[in-house]
Amino acid sequence: MTSKREDGYHDLVSLFLRIPSMESLRITPLKQASCDRVRTLGLEIEGENILLRALRLAREAGFSVPFLDVEIQKNLPPGSGLGAGSGNGAALLQWLAANTPSPVWQQVARSTGADVSFLFSGAPLALVSGIGDVIEPLPCFPLSALVVFPGWKVGTKNAYGELDERCGGVYSKKESEARSETDALYKALVEGRPCGFLPNDLASALLERFPRYSELFVLFEELGYHAWGITGSGSAAFALSPKTRLPEVPWPSWVEQVIFLPSLF
Structure with a gap:
């Protein structure tokens, strides 16, 4: 933001x-x-x-x-x-x-x-700015995704409200800085380099409220995924990689649904 x-x-x-x-x-x-x-x-x-x-x-x-x-x-x-x-x-x-x-x-x-x-x-993939209405399509590349739905839900308005309270009206990055960060992440994903946890300004509050996210992130890394994070305002978590197969995974009991997308483009 x-x-x-x-x-x-x-x-x-x-x-x-x-x-x-x-x-x-x-x-x-x-x-x-x-x-x-x-x-x-x-x-x-x-x-x-x-x-x-x-x-x-x-x-x-x-x-x-x-x-x-x-x-x-x-x-x-x-x-x-x-x-x-x-x-x-x-x-x-x-x-x-x-x-x-x-x-x-x-x-x-x-x-x-x-x-x-x-x-x-x-557009299948884009750099998005404004409120989400300024769309710059980006070239696609081989990518698979894993989406995991935990047993809790998150209200979008509540997530943004908590962000505003934490920031006090002062946000961490200017648009130029955010663009540079996003460009670097896109390049790393294209090249298949490890990125780890993907930046999300809404994530800090979610990680405090639901510390079990960390269990998923450990699993994602053990499975060989290059990048992972929380979907927008949550509550789902996701992982990205060129992987085309998903091995058997001992998912925690609080995971309600898992979707594996072997080829996004």
Whole structure:
């Protein structure tokens, strides 16, 4: 993080990586209806559903969008920091934009959520700045990922609120410094050099609250992964490497789900 804006959003510099879709939407236009219907299968979503926000903003932007019935097959737990909800919002906007192409859709994506711009863009890997809406695509390279979901959840607003309290409005890096750090990490990943724990300004509070993360990081290193960290505001942890196979692992009992992605690009 480099600063906090007056509107409450944070400016950042980060590497964003897209993983294969693990959820799906079934979209049906409603011929006779007075509102949208959004249903979730698998896992419950608390609060306003991002799909309803995306539809509202699309109409406010002047697009003629019929009322829709949208069924979400939800497979990734909310509060894990993977941006699954943002991905669903981006997928819905892509579906709408396919029928009425316009540069305005990117503005709608930005207003829908800070992570939605990247996911709407289609870039598999990018250096991202601003609030997440300034996207600089980067060349891909051989990479696999391991994502581990612990038994606890983290609220994004709570994570950012705690960061603000710790920083007192003064953030550790200027944008130029954050860019230099991110460029160096990207180069190390491309070259397959060990990086260890990847910087994340939200991680300090999470590591204090959930010290068991350290058990995962030890496992990641023992498995030969080059880099690891916490997904955004958490709670999932991840590891990166060119590895294409995952051996049997004695995961701690508090690990609820593990996803191995042998080839991201």
